[in-house]
Amino acid sequence: MARTPAPPPTPKRRFRGFEATSGLLRDQIRRVGEARGFAVARLLTHWDEIAGPQMAAITRPVKVGYGREGMGATLTLLTTGANAPMIEMQKEQLREKVNAVYGYAAISRILLTQTAATGFAEGQAQFSHAPKAKPAPTPAVQQEAASLAAPVKDDALRTALESLAQNFLTRRKSKEG
Incomplete structure (x- = not known):
């Protein structure tokens, strides 16, 4: 007796009306983030809030690597060569802010990767300039x-x-x- 193929799965229906885009993309962002070592996708999606507006304008988190040496992971940040010395001096404060997101001392080191202002070809990490102040009206x-x-x-x-x-x-x- 021949088997009849199973009917295709019906897509989940949403009965709540409009949904926020963040809710629809949450699982995809989490999967991509976990592939890069980000156990907490919030580090990627809320980088401006975590690092602060000045630091977020000149840095981007690239990956979290877990080494063989034991406790703590290494956070790799992308920045431009001109900003690297300034970020190097502020690495400890940034590490504390990132660990506050994780809830424990998850990050033990921060490495800097320097690039051109347009970033790598993969994600084209754009570093935004400081917003220009509006001139006062006459x-x-x-x-x-x-x-x-x-x-x-x-x-x-x-x-x-x-x-x-x-x-x-x-x-x-x-x-x-």
Whole structure:
């Protein structure tokens, strides 16, 4: 008697409406992270919060390696050659921050890998520059924004509209000039 093939598995249905993208990708991120030695994927996904904004702008975690020498792992960070000496001086504080994420002294060493500003070809680790400070609006722009928002009675709303108008007018004038 011939066997009939099993029906294809039906995909799981989600009845909760829209879901956050992080929830849909959580398992894939965890698998990729574990393949690179990251037992806690939070180290990858929340690097800005762990390392701090200044350190995260110039470093990227590459892998966590577990050596033969025993306790503790080695965290390898990617950075540019110009930033390596500064990071070298702050390695101990960074190690403490990373170990706070793990909950115990999981990382015993931090190694630095230096690269060009565009990073390796695999992930193209982009190192972002510090955000540029916006120039202060000119008095003429401030006066025009205040006159546009003047009819609004609510103080908080009027202040928000003035700020919006200043941003719009400043952007428009910079594109024209």
